[in-house]
Amino acid sequence: MSWFDKSIMARKGVAKGAALSRHEITEEVQGKYHYVYGAYVEPVLTVDPGAVVSSETHDAFEGAITSETDKPTEKLNFPYLNPQNGPIYVNGAEKGDCLAVYIESIVPRGPQPRGTTVIMPEFGGLVPTADTALLTAPLPETVRKVEVDVETGVKWNDRISLPYEPFIGTIGTAPEIEAISSLVPDYYGGNMDLPDVAPGAVVYLPVNTKGAYLYLGDCHAAQGDGELCGVAIEHPTVTTVRIDLIKGWTIAAPRLENDRFFMTIGSSRPMEDAARGAYRELIRWMAADFGFDEIDAYMLLTQCGRVRLGNMVDPKYTIGASVLKSIVGEPR
Amino acid sequence: MSWFDKSIMARKGVAKGAALSRHEITEEVQGKYHYVYGAYVEPVLTVDPGAVVSSETHDAFEGAITSETDKPTEKLNFPYLNPQNGPIYVNGAEKGDCLAVYIESIVPRGPQPRGTTVIMPEFGGLVPTADTALLTAPLPETVRKVEVDVETGVKWNDRISLPYEPFIGTIGTAPEIEAISSLVPDYYGGNMDLPDVAPGAVVYLPVNTKGAYLYLGDCHAAQGDGELCGVAIEHPTVTTVRIDLIKGWTIAAPRLENDRFFMTIGSSRPMEDAARGAYRELIRWMAADFGFDEIDAYMLLTQCGRVRLGNMVDPKYTIGASVLKSIVGEPR
Amino acid sequence: MSWFDKSIMARKGVAKGAALSRHEITEEVQGKYHYVYGAYVEPVLTVDPGAVVSSETHDAFEGAITSETDKPTEKLNFPYLNPQNGPIYVNGAEKGDCLAVYIESIVPRGPQPRGTTVIMPEFGGLVPTADTALLTAPLPETVRKVEVDVETGVKWNDRISLPYEPFIGTIGTAPEIEAISSLVPDYYGGNMDLPDVAPGAVVYLPVNTKGAYLYLGDCHAAQGDGELCGVAIEHPTVTTVRIDLIKGWTIAAPRLENDRFFMTIGSSRPMEDAARGAYRELIRWMAADFGFDEIDAYMLLTQCGRVRLGNMVDPKYTIGASVLKSIVGEPR
Amino acid sequence: MSWFDKSIMARKGVAKGAALSRHEITEEVQGKYHYVYGAYVEPVLTVDPGAVVSSETHDAFEGAITSETDKPTEKLNFPYLNPQNGPIYVNGAEKGDCLAVYIESIVPRGPQPRGTTVIMPEFGGLVPTADTALLTAPLPETVRKVEVDVETGVKWNDRISLPYEPFIGTIGTAPEIEAISSLVPDYYGGNMDLPDVAPGAVVYLPVNTKGAYLYLGDCHAAQGDGELCGVAIEHPTVTTVRIDLIKGWTIAAPRLENDRFFMTIGSSRPMEDAARGAYRELIRWMAADFGFDEIDAYMLLTQCGRVRLGNMVDPKYTIGASVLKSIVGEPR
Incomplete structure (x- = not known):
């Protein structure tokens, strides 16, 4: 018996953690990706607990940065960043319940070099930002494109490769009445950028509104603690999660x-x-x-x-x- | 010539700061008040620059706290707090423009004691909160009802009265794609709780989306710097503002x-x-x-x-x- | 009767707030200025409560910056900054008492232009610092020398003059066992840079060790809220304070x-x-x-x-x- | 060849990382323990690079808390907390050099239960403190005495034992002119409470003043990330470090x-x-x-x-x- 059989998801979930149905959210199914977490849009998919959903995620830039000579400030159009798949409406979910999301797998997709990281003005941990607003000039805009492969990892340069350790950067449910940018993390999940949200983990998310409205996107191929310059190894993926519902388990913030x-x-x-x-x-x-x-x-x-x-x-x-x-x- | 004639509003506004039309948003006209700043709802009023709009604002608790024996935790229903009048759609306003709002007057309304301040759990400057999350027990819930009068001010107790110095606690425009709780202040305005947003001042607000979607509410009869316990002297009012539009003046955050x-x-x-x-x-x-x-x-x-x-x-x-x-x- | 006669200093002080003796700490008397607040040095003066002490203070750079072509990084020698007069030993002062310091006057001294403000690397409110450590390049080092005069104020440029509104930037007592840089403010006072510490005010300081060890220095001719770039209009002065002692009044931090x-x-x-x-x-x-x-x-x-x-x-x-x-x- | 032979200490140290002499700082040798990091006291020991020094450290309370019925507020006498061994004067060390300290071993001493953790007012990560000053009442004072043993670990209760993972909570050099409480961590080391400062690691410390003045103390038998309640499993030890000196390697803060x-x-x-x-x-x-x-x-x-x-x-x-x-x- 694996640990999962004793997980809270398996013990308390409506579907007992089982995989009961399979669904795909391809780029075509998704159509328009989303940039806010909220319940003001139509769900792209409606499922029962026990659903396994594979999503074709975009990278955080929706593929706009294709070359190391691209300028992020020219290619990106704030606030249309960090595109999300979903929302997925979960039948039976009501405010006060908990959504359990077991991350089955993350598989990179798209042509190489499929990994992207950048330095852009007013964003990052060691530069002035819109919040930590200073007068000093920004660092030069910089784009780094890297090969990402499940087996050989992330090829940083000829000397350094990092293991492929993918996780979901942004995942969560809709707030009750708000619609919040997918760049923000908060009590409902969102842009947490936490490497533990990885295949093999169960994420527990508060349900704030009927149907839960699950979103996800922004998968990273590798990331250090803190996501220092603000942009991990962003890459497009097929991400597969199993969704269950725990009735009446009210949590104030995501658990894992x-x-x-x-x-x-x-x-x-x-x-x-x-x-x-x-x-x-x-x-x-x-x-x-x-x-x-x-x-x-x-x-x-x-x-x-x-x-x-x-x-x-x-x-x-x-x-x-x-x-x-x-x-x-x-x-x- | 008063200073206003030389104000940026008067010099740069489409309506040159003039009062060209008059409108009322009574409780009846408003109907449902709003708890988020966003563009996902129908405007309650559409105006041209030069409009003067008088709004019947509710207090931050929508009048739910009527007695010093009320328990805020029983009477209030988070996140349905800080009800806002509006949104007001301003013709001609587009992303990148600036809305100029001259605050003409704030007049208290409703039966005495019409002022309310409270201490409630997880909210306030000197207690643990949802953000500054600690283990110590909250202060006792406390309600204070006070008489508020334009002439005699705010009667704190037999010995202490404070002058009536009203201002708008929450005012702003809709974000471009978000819908954010009216409890939050940010670059678009919102719940700033800044006493300078008072009659006689012009507030300049970024326009983030077509029509601007102006909201306002949460008027305070008196407030110290910091709004220490989290709740000023909240009171219902008739608040009158003059609205103008400055084309092409792009500002990153509210100005005054x-x-x-x-x-x-x-x-x-x-x-x-x-x-x-x-x-x-x-x-x-x-x-x-x-x-x-x-x-x-x-x-x-x-x-x-x-x-x-x-x-x-x-x-x-x-x-x-x-x-x-x-x-x-x-x-x- | 002035307000001072009803002040806590006048009512509770050992000397009842009276001026009972007069003392001078000239540059010659002071000799070596100090760069830490502590009790590891010999007092430069010992007084009874009721003493009025006039000190020749240096500016925060000890006069090292004399020209707008000076480079602060070449002229200054960290941590030998913000030189302090004192310490003054107050007879009868013991841990748990309170020192009351009435600021009688601050008079500029020295040749014009006697005011100095600078921008230097790693210091200031809108630049990266040793604490808010970022990677962006510093602003250019900049020195501004300005004339400071009691009557005509601070001459910023041909168009702008600011009133002379002097105060003591750094004042406090010794910690019990620590010796802390005069660049730091804390519970014992120190480098508070608070414009209310001005002539006409009484500052109340905790006594942490026998004799109190009062220090002061770093007088500013003008300063905005926050001392934004880190350096107010620094200038040398003769600063006169009246010192009294309140026995048994234990305070956790400075009061005024x-x-x-x-x-x-x-x-x-x-x-x-x-x-x-x-x-x-x-x-x-x-x-x-x-x-x-x-x-x-x-x-x-x-x-x-x-x-x-x-x-x-x-x-x-x-x-x-x-x-x-x-x-x-x-x-x- | 172990990694240590390639360490910076072994390659760059004056003593090449070798153990050249042995010294003991017993309680008797130490005499008075210290509560500040500074150079205002006489060294307890003077050594050349290559010295191995074993110190009898006290726990952070200097053994004052011996029973679970003790009240910390009655037993402890702020600021006389976190007693430190040393200072050790290192011959040849000058400002701008780096002290390399290899932690050879930490061995618990003293009678069981020799481990102590407490909750006390105004201290800890989830309570109001002197810095995060709030009005809510403190948690009840609580003392926990636990057995600490190298082999069997830290016995939390009948069900839970934690491995013995000792480290030095407080270690550092003297600032140049300051004397700072041993409760504070900063650029010179001090009360970092970082579990990586453990046997098998080399800590590199800036030398700020001639002789370096190395202090250490406050050893922990176990500690989680953040030292949440403020008090790890404090215990008295014999802690052995090897000291070397790297000339001319100027570092701004501790490295490891x-x-x-x-x-x-x-x-x-x-x-x-x-x-x-x-x-x-x-x-x-x-x-x-x-x-x-x-x-x-x-x-x-x-x-x-x-x-x-x-x-x-x-x-x-x-x-x-x-x-x-x-x-x-x-x-x-």
């Missing part, structure tokens, strides 16, 4: 489970607020479902909590706080 | 002009980023329109710039940076 | 009183923490000495509290929170 | 090397500034010593940089940014 740990995810500014949010939710989770007293959980995480920095470049910073399953055991 | 100063407004987190954003825009404005070199403006504002803290409690903090007209003179 | 308001001063990062610290102390003060309930003070300051941004450029940001005397009355 | 990676360490507030500082130094290091162009290093770390959160509770937050040796190779 894999074979090794339970994680809560906080997105805020300044960065300490992202860390506070993630850790507080983890404590509340340990108190609600793992039999800990809150104070005890607070003191125990002081000794064994783990922090993963997702992004330090988006409108909100994202941090995941986690605890090993070997320490906390299984939730009730 | 009154008889004494020019101000730029930044909303971000952490608070230093709000200050940075406001000051950088002021420098850019001085360089673009007042004949200053950027470095010279930077050094001069070091000696005479003024900072007003709007809010330190909303999802983004708001700061206004200003410079006296007596120092910089008139823009070209 | 003038004819109009009571203020508490917070220094921290991020900026919201400076604001939180200042406002919490003000609430505690109102609860301890003005007869307010803490919750009532919190709600009242929401409606009438005032915030002054001192600096947004030093290792800690400084904010003053104040309330009008006309609102809170006199403390017990 | 172990068998797997090179790390730079940033301490600042808000947390994003700690991350910025760490990553900028790593880029500068890669540019100076590993043959990278700065822009290339910036873009590469975006794909493979690693972030470790040390503390989110001290006066400055600490973050380590690292890159695998397998990616960047060896420095020149």
